[in-house]
Amino acid sequence: MQSFVDCVHCYLKQAVTCMSIAGIDEDRQYGILFDLMDDIKSMDRKRTPAENSTEILLKVYKLINSDDPFKEVKKKSNLLALEWYPLLKDFLKRSQNRLHDALKISASGNVIDLGINRSFDINASLKHSLDAGFSKDDFGMFFNKLDKEDEIVIVGDNAGEIVFDKLLVEELSFMGKKVTYIVKGGPVLNDATMEDAIQVGMDKAARVITTGSNYLGVPMQKVSGEVGRLLKESGLVISKGQANFESLEHEEMAEGRIFFLLKIKCECVAKVAGANFGDVVFFTR
Template sequence: MLVSAECIPCYLQQAINTLEKGEVPRAKWNELLKRLLPLISSLPDDKTPAENSTLVIHRLAEMLGGNDPFFKAKEESNKRALSYIKDLRGTIAGSEDPLFTALKISVAGNVVDLGLFDDFDLTQALEDALKFDFTINDYDRFKQDIAKAETVLIIGDNSGEIVFDRLLAEQLRAMHKEVFYGVKGGFILNDATIQDANTAGLPEVARVITNGNSYLGTVEKYCSEEFLTVFQNADTVISKGQANYESLEGTVLAGEKTYFLLKAKCPLVAKHLGVRYGAIVFKRNAVDSEQLTVNS
């Protein structure tokens, strides 16, 4: 999925959110944002929104001295999500299809995106996810694939929702799958890192690995050899969130074994998926024919 003109305001909004979460004095905002404009105006049109957003956020991080502006916010979102885990584990255990319920709870956690939204109603998001159907639902095919799979890679998205991904990993472990969980190799916005995985207890149910970089999404050329090896060898991949969708959909790396689990929180992503804004989606990847030609 390539960038569009509508992505430009989002670059600035993410920068503003970063300034706010980093508690940068508001008197400095105009100066810092203006210094980003030359970069934004020169961003390439042949990249994904996730890649271009990363360049903007990395530049802003340099201006701010290299500390993690979202550190406190990530801690708070993890703490809040952990307060739900006991009840949600009971909800999953008592459901007709625990794996499907775990997937829906996992996508409900995808609303915990402090990089885009300042506040969120997590209780309502969980209720909605359990009540509403996936607009795109490839679960039947997923069940066939997961029945044959020995290894599963979950590519995480944000702090907070990583706690709900643990519940999904628990279900996969109960099915005797070897589970890997991928996080960022460095901080960017509120994306999950090793520290978030440890807070969520992921190492108890999965082998946690980093992708070796701090780019939004999963950009193959920046990923570590270890991460790519796990990705390529995994029988099934569950990719969380919009940035991973933007950077992986249609790619040969993702292949036909990758399933995108996300809430369409961006109008352009919703349009690309062919769903309404706010829809939840569980979609199997389809490899772009042009990608096959390039890689043949």
């Protein structure tokens, strides 16, 4: 997915959110934003928004002298999501379509995105996902493909959200599938890292590996050789969230084997995905 003009103010919004969480005063924030505008002017609009956002954020991290301004927020997001875990586990035990509902629960966790929203309502997101379902739903195709695969790859997104993904991983494991779960190789925004995976116990439910970089999404030229091979060769991949969608939707390898699971939080992503702002979707190209 190429960048849109609307992405520009999102780069700056993410920078402001980052600086605010880090406790940077407004006067200094202005100076940093003015500095960032020079970088934005020279950015390649043919690159994905995720790549451009990452380079802006890494510069912000350097300027505010912080490797991980979201560190404590991520821990709190994980703890908050873990409070929901036993209730949702019980819900799935009573479900008439456990896998489909596990996918909906996983998608509902995608609301925990502090790069876009500084607050979130997990209860409302769960209700919407479970009641309304997916506006684009390729579950039938996914289920048919899953029947032929012993292993599945999930490309994770945010801290907190990873708890909701764990329920999906456990459901797939119950079905006899081996799951590889991919997290970031280093901190960026509130994206899940190996530290988050260990905090929520994902390492006990799946084989967890990192992208090998701290870039948002999974830009193929930035990920490790192992992750690149998995994305190209695995029979079935679930890609969580917008940044991973931005990185993969245009790749030929995505067709019919990478399934995108996300809440649409941006009009530009909505346009590319063929959905509406606010929709929850599960589909492949």
